[in-house]
Amino acid sequence: MFTPSQHDVRRFFCETFRKWRANEILTPMEAITRDWIMQHQEYADALSDAEEALAADYSVERGQANPFLHLSMHLSIAEQISIDQPPGIRAAFLGLAQRLGSEHEAHHQIMECLGEMIWNSQRSGLPPDGTAYVECVKRR
Incomplete structure (x- = not known):
C-alpha cells in the first residue's frame, strides 16, 4: 500500500501546479488534481x-484552512465516487449534487x-464505517 508522507503530498500538489502552469504533460492523476x-x-x-x-x-x-488537506479530500472523494466505494457513495453523491445544483x-x-x-473511527478505534458515511451524505 502506498502511504505518502505529508511532504510527499505537498510536493505532488506543488509539482502538479507547476507543470500545469508550464503547460507540461500531466499524468492522469495530475490532470484530475x-x-x-x-x-x-x-x-x-x-x-x-x-x-x-x-x-x-x-x-x-x-486557524488557517489547509489547502493540501482540502485538495486531498477532493481527490479521495472523486476516487470513492469513481469506484463506488463504499457502496452507495456514487448514488448518494449524484443525489446530493442534483439537490445542491453543484x-x-x-x-x-x-x-x-x-x-x-x-x-469517529479514530475515537472508537474501530474501522471506518462506510455505511454510516453514505447515510450521512444522503441526509445532507
Whole structure:
C-alpha cells in the first residue's frame, strides 16, 4: 500500500501546479488534481513555492484552512465516487449534487461526512464505517 508522507503530498500538489502552469504533460492523476486546483484558485500562492509549502504550518491552532488537506479530500472523494466505494457513495453523491445544483458543493458537503467518519473511527478505534458515511451524505 502506498502511504505518502505529508511532504510527499505537498510536493505532488506543488509539482502538479507547476507543470500545469508550464503547460507540461500531466499524468492522469495530475490532470484530475489540476481540475480541482483550477476550482480553488485561492490556493495558488500556497502551491507556487514547494519549499514554503513543506514548511507551512496549517495546525488547527493557527486557524488557517489547509489547502493540501482540502485538495486531498477532493481527490479521495472523486476516487470513492469513481469506484463506488463504499457502496452507495456514487448514488448518494449524484443525489446530493442534483439537490445542491453543484458537484463541487456536493464534494464540500461530503467532506464534512468524511471528516466525521474518520474522527469517529479514530475515537472508537474501530474501522471506518462506510455505511454510516453514505447515510450521512444522503441526509445532507
